[in-house]
Amino acid sequence: MFPELLKIIEGGLKNDHQKVRNYSIKLAKYLDENGEKIVSRKVSQLIEKNTTRTAQLDSLTAKPFDNETRVETVDVSIPTETGEELFFNDFTEQEVNEFLQSYAKRDLLLRRGIETNNRLLLYGKPGTGKTSLARFISLQTGLPLVTARLDGIVSSLLGSTAKNIRKVFEYASKQPCILFLDEFDVLAKIRDDQHELGELKRVVNSLIQNIDSFAPESILIAATNHPQLLDSAVWRRFDMKLELEVPEDNVREKLINYFSKIMDNDFSDNQKKVHQVVVSTKGLSPDAIKTIFNTAAKNCLLQGKDTLLYSQLILELFIYLTPIDFSEEKASKFMIDNLVPQSEVSNRLSLSMRKVRSIYKEVKYNGQ
Ligand SMILES: Nc1ncnc2c1ncn2[C@@H]1O[C@H](COP(=O)(O)OP(=O)(O)OP(=O)(O)O)[C@@H](O)[C@H]1O
Numbered sequence: 001m002f003p004e005l006l007k008i009i010e011g012g013l014k015n016d017h018q019k020v021r022n023y024s025i026k027l028a029k030y031l032d033e034n035g036e037k038i039v040s041r042k043v044s045q046l047i048e049k050n051t052t053r054t055a056q057l058d059s060l061t062a063k064p065f066d067n068e069t070r071v072e073t074v075d076v077s078i079p080t081e082t083g084e085e086l087f088f089n090d091f092t093e094q095e096v097n098e099f100l101q102s103y104a105k106r107d108l109l110l111r112r113g114i115e116t117n118n119r120l121l122l123y124g125k126p127g128t129g130k131t132s133l134a135r136f137i138s139l140q141t142g143l144p145l146v147t148a149r150l151d152g153i154v155s156s157l158l159g160s161t162a163k164n165i166r167k168v169f170e171y172a173s174k175q176p177c178i179l180f181l182d183e184f185d186v187l188a189k190i191r192d193d194q195h196e197l198g199e200l201k202r203v204v205n206s207l208i209q210n211i212d213s214f215a216p217e218s219i220l221i222a223a224t225n226h227p228q229l230l231d232s233a234v235w236r237r238f239d240m241k242l243e244l245e246v247p248e249d250n251v252r253e254k255l256i257n258y259f260s261k262i263m264d265n266d267f268s269d270n271q272k273k274v275h276q277v278v279v280s281t282k283g284l285s286p287d288a289i290k291t292i293f294n295t296a297a298k299n300c301l302l303q304g305k306d307t308l309l310y311s312q313l314i315l316e317l318f319i320y321l322t323p324i325d326f327s328e329e330k331a332s333k334f335m336i337d338n339l340v341p342q343s344e345v346s347n348r349l350s351l352s353m354r355k356v357r358s359i360y361k362e363v364k365y366n367g368q
């Protein structure tokens with residue numbers, strides 16, 4: 001049984017020529033790969049003969065929009081190599097690989113009647129890599145990334161939100177892609193806005209119906225920082241729910257080594273200092289660690305230095321962890337605790353050596 005056939009029939013019945021064409025191309029490719037060269041060629045010839053100029057346009061160009069605001073409700077991007085590396089905890093990495101594997105082998109699984117795993121819910125604190133992971137999956141699978149603009153989808157007009165959701169899913173169904181519902185919890189917020197309860201029910205029902213009929217050759221990814229806000233029936237619809245947690249020690253070490261490469265630095269070959277940064281960044285997201293490195297690098301450059309200084313990095317870490325209540329004394333203590341030599345503390349904070357020495361004594365005295 002060819003899953004493409006169902007899509008072609010569906011497209012034909014709905015007069016959706018683009019869908020018929022896209023899935024016929026897939027079918028021809030599949031037949032060809034499986035030795036059915038003659039039938040495959042016939043299908044390809046049929047497609048070619050009936051291709052008009054309009055049909056050649058990318059089916060993902062006429063985007064859906066909200067009727068009230070006229071704002072488009074999706075963004076489409078074709079994955080390209082950015083060179084950015086992502087690092088996740090071992091379990092997360094395994095799960096992501098499993099998800100990609102099961103997608104890659106979906107034809108095999110489907111032919112044996114096994115449902116494929118193509119609905120992924122990502123949740124976790126800000127900056128843990130949810131949006132980046134969706135882009136990575138798009139790159140790995142080669143599928144275009146259709147990102148739903150949920151703020152544009154939620155309409156103040158009664159009934160329009162559910163309609164917008166349907167239009168977005170319809171648009172995504174025109175060809176294999178990744179439909180990415182970023183900041184998914186926005187939909188749950190309808191509960192407390194000016195909307196009545198009936199509207200929320202309509203939205204949830206629309207979501208459920210659309211998720212249930214989502215095409216197996218596409219991937220649905222939803223991401224949220226607030227999983228507790230999601231309706232349990234919607235939650236259940238995702239085959240895989242993956243929490244992106246803050247990085248563990250070994251992952252933070254990888255991140256630190258990676259972000260250190262931003263420019264020459266004076267600490268990468270000092271294991272003790274690298275380890276200290278690993279310890280002191282416990283609980284921070286990859287995004288936070290990246291921000292600290294970038295700010296430190298920027299400030300070094302602005303001070304005319306072309307090396308990322310350990311002392312500057314530790315100072316930025318302190319500022320990040322203590323955004324209010326900055327005092328030179330607290331900063332000095334933090335820097336001393338984090339292996340910054342006294343002379344460097346004095347330089348970075350423009351404090352006299354005498355002052356730094358007295359703070360150092362205090363730190364020692366307080367039981368180190
Ligand atoms: N696991 C990671 N490995 C390496 N870099 C990461 C990772 N996670 C996040 N980053 C960096 O942080 C930036 C922001 O991450 P991203 O936007 O993917 O986080 P998010 O979980 O979607 O956050 P939010 O909840 O705020 O939307 C990325 O562009 C990337 O540079």
Ligand SMILES: [Mg+2]
Pocket residue numbers: 130131132182223
């Ligand atoms: Mg995000």
